[in-house]
Amino acid sequence: MANVTFSSPVLARDVTVYAIAGDRGTILAVAKAHKIPIPFDCQDGECGSCLVEVTHLSRNQKYGIALTEKEKEMLRQLGKISKAEIExxxxxxxxxxxxxxxxxxxxxxxxxxxFEGDQTLP
Ligand code: FES
Structure with missing residues (x-):
């Protein structure tokens, strides 16, 4: 079981949801399932509209990840990954x-x- 807390200026308050262990859902999939309005478009790592900042809250070490070339390249284009982070x-x-x-x-x-979300006022 993992607690995923969403925080954004577009949310009245932070929302914590439970993601089921072993569920291979993405953050976006979990957000959509809980009606959290993370902006998205391509859903394929190519537009950058779903950019989020992720903080790991568990005390134990962060899980290793294999950052795909596609994600790395998009984060680089957005200026959201440093050389040290790439390394x-x-x-x-x-x-x-x-x-x-x-x-x-x-x-x-x-x-x-x-995430920032769409803060456009009606
Ligand atoms: Fe386009 Fe995630 S929705 S990169």
Whole structure:
């Protein structure tokens, strides 16, 4: 079981949901299932609209991840990944601070997901 807490200026308050362990859902899939309005478009790691900041809350070490070339390249284009983070991801499989919600799978660990959302007023 993993607690995923969503935080955004477009939410009245933070929302914590439970993601089922072993569920290979992405952050975006979990958000959609709970009606959390993370912006998205392509759902394939190519537009960058689902950018989120992920904080790992578990005390134990972060889960290693294999950052795909596609996600790495998009984060680079968005200016949201540093050289050191690219190296940490490539060498040690350490996840960078910013991720694409459509490409980031929820693991069995508690995370905080921050996103900007669409703040356009009606
Ligand atoms: Fe396009 Fe995630 S929705 S990169």
């Amino acid at each position: 940490a991801a490539e060498v040690n499989d350490m996840p960078p601070r910013y991720r694409l919600a459509c490409q980031c799978f929820v693991r069995n660990e508690d995370i905080l997901v921050k």
